[in-house]
Amino acid sequence: MSISAVINVDIDGPRISRHIYGHFAEHLGRCVYGGFYVGEDSDIPNEGGIRLDVVAALRALDIPNLRWPGGCFADEYHWMDGIGPKAERPVMVNTHWGGVEENNHFGTHEFMALCELLGAEPYISGNVGSGTVREMSEWVEYLNREGDSPMARLRKANGREEPWNVTFWGLGNEAWGCGGNMTAAHYAQEARRYGTYCRDYGDAKLYKIAAGASDFDYDWTETLMKQLGHLGCQRVKSTAYQALSVHYYTMAGSWDSKGSATVFDTDEYYATMVKAARADELLTGHSNVMDCYDPNKSVGLVLDEWGTWWDVEPGTNPGFLYQQNTLRDALVASVHFDIFHRHADRLVMANIAQTLNVLQAMILTDPDSKALVLTPTYHVFQMNKGHQDAASLRVDVRGGLPAREVGDASLETVSVSASRKDGRLLVSLSNLDAEAAADVEIELRGGAVSAVDSLILTAGALQDHNTPQSPESVTPRPHEGVAVAGGKLRVHVPAHSFVTVAGDIG
Numbered sequence: 001m002s003i004s005a006v007i008n009v010d011i012d013g014p015r016i017s018r019h020i021y022g023h024f025a026e027h028l029g030r031c032v033y034g035g036f037y038v039g040e041d042s043d044i045p046n047e048g049g050i051r052l053d054v055v056a057a058l059r060a061l062d063i064p065n066l067r068w069p070g071g072c073f074a075d076e077y078h079w080m081d082g083i084g085p086k087a088e089r090p091v092m093v094n095t096h097w098g099g100v101e102e103n104n105h106f107g108t109h110e111f112m113a114l115c116e117l118l119g120a121e122p123y124i125s126g127n128v129g130s131g132t133v134r135e136m137s138e139w140v141e142y143l144n145r146e147g148d149s150p151m152a153r154l155r156k157a158n159g160r161e162e163p164w165n166v167t168f169w170g171l172g173n174e175a176w177g178c179g180g181n182m183t184a185a186h187y188a189q190e191a192r193r194y195g196t197y198c199r200d201y202g203d204a205k206l207y208k209i210a211a212g213a214s215d216f217d218y219d220w221t222e223t224l225m226k227q228l229g230h231l232g233c234q235r236v237k238s239t240a241y242q243a244l245s246v247h248y249y250t251m252a253g254s255w256d257s258k259g260s261a262t263v264f265d266t267d268e269y270y271a272t273m274v275k276a277a278r279a280d281e282l283l284t285g286h287s288n289v290m291d292c293y294d295p296n297k298s299v300g301l302v303l304d305e306w307g308t309w310w311d312v313e314p315g316t317n318p319g320f321l322y323q324q325n326t327l328r329d330a331l332v333a334s335v336h337f338d339i340f341h342r343h344a345d346r347l348v349m350a351n352i353a354q355t356l357n358v359l360q361a362m363i364l365t366d367p368d369s370k371a372l373v374l375t376p377t378y379h380v381f382q383m384n385k386g387h388q389d390a391a392s393l394r395v396d397v398r399g400g401l402p403a404r405e406v407g408d409a410s411l412e413t414v415s416v417s418a419s420r421k422d423g424r425l426l427v428s429l430s431n432l433d434a435e436a437a438a439d440v441e442i443e444l445r446g447g448a449v450s451a452v453d454s455l456i457l458t459a460g461a462l463q464d465h466n467t468p469q470s471p472e473s474v475t476p477r478p479h480e481g482v483a484v485a486g487g488k489l490r491v492h493v494p495a496h497s498f499v500t501v502a503g504d505i506g
């Protein structure tokens with residue numbers, strides 16, 4: 001396959017928010033307990049119970065933000081249960097995820113300590129489903145109020161003098177389902193009410209994110225946009241919330257039978273890639289609705305849950321959502337990022353579900369040992385981190401991209417995106433074809449590119465993955481198949497591989 005494209009390296013597109021490389025950590029399975037948080041008495045090196053090798057691995061990704069405590073868990077979480085002396089914190093049942101006991105040892109202070117260790121911005125999902133407006137309003141006051149007030153006094157009594165100034169707040173989660181089974185119209189009113197009482201304190205100007213649609217439910221998005229201001233296609237007015245979310249998961253089959261993470265054939269692989277590629281249709285559809293009400297794009301779109309969702313690994317708790325992560329997952333991620341870069345004008349944040357030991361994780365930790373495994377998906381985040389806060393660059397392809405028929409769908413088998421930041425060009429290329437290599441020639445206009453280096457992530461088989469015994473089966477390696485000459489960048493992209501190319505722009 002030969003592909004010919006053009007990039008104008010001197011024509012900046014919209015900035016790619018670093019927050020599209022965001023993360024999500026829920027009280028679910030071994031994400032928090034036994035993942036991030038091993039407790040102060042653990043023999044695994046930790047600070048205040050937070051596992052330090054996990055912190056180091058995520059810092060290497062320049063993790064920009066972390067969403068917590070859910071997910072579905074957020075709408076049954078009562079934050080006051082998670083502050084004060086640990087021995088006095090009440091135990092609750094995590095009804096969504098395995099019916100296990102939650103001792104509340106990881107609460108607000110522990111989460112904020114984690115974010116400080118990570119150097120990541122906190123994003124807190126409030127409880128709209130089973131909480132109260134007062135409860136959420138007081139949580140904001142507890143975290144952000146500097147001057148004297150009941151919640152500031154309580155925070156200080158619990159050992160934290162200065163406010164944390166958390167700006168990202170979610171107004172509930174999946175309000176159409178586990179977050180209260182509300183209609184869109186009812187939730188939109190609730191979001192306005194909760195949003196009203198989440199106050200700005202000091203310099204912390206809140207960025208409130210309304211719980212948005214599932215998948216392609218454009219009516220939900222339209223209802224939330226209408227509730228922000230006027231009816232019809234006019235300028236948005238209300239400040240009750242600044243963004244809407246959407247959740248979109250990728251699987252080969254259906255919700256009843258999602259498929260195995262590691263045992264799949266080529267047909268299932270291509271079916272997965274078709275679902276991943278539909279993220280473009282998803283973001284286009286929701287953006288189009290938002291454009292109608294907010295043509296200046298002042299309201300953000302947040303994909304605050306995305307990624308692959310497979311059947312749990314055999315023998316593991318079905319409520320813990322533990323799954324392996326193969327080269328296929330890595331390609332799902334790389335395709336999503338190309339799509340996100342193309343939607344940088346509206347997409348302000350995207351958080352993969354979930355950081356550790358749950359769904360499409362960055363890191364898998366072994367419950368029986370200290371072993372930590374970086375997944376193929378982790379490496380995509382690492383290879384792509386140069387796109388964070390970069391100016392997106394258009395990639396124009398002559399004659400279109402190669403495609404193959406998959407059932408009723410047509411799947412483009414090569415995906416490319418590019419950006420520039422601090423005088424460096426970064427191009428990401430995914431070849432989704434299971435068998436055929438692609439040769440991509442990119443004419444670089446508007447600047448000379450030199451000192452090119454390249455990495456490749458691939459493996460012998462799509463099913464290959466990393467384990468404690470074989471932690472580098474799928475790991476980035478230097479890529480030789482790159483050359484720049486005469487204003488052209490030539491990249492050989494082997495079958496089922498992800499390649500990044502970086503170079504100085506002169």
Ligand code: AHR
Nearest residue numbers: 070071072073173174353
């Ligand atoms: O990420 C797992 C679950 O998926 C979340 O709790 C929920 O928001 C979604 O349905």
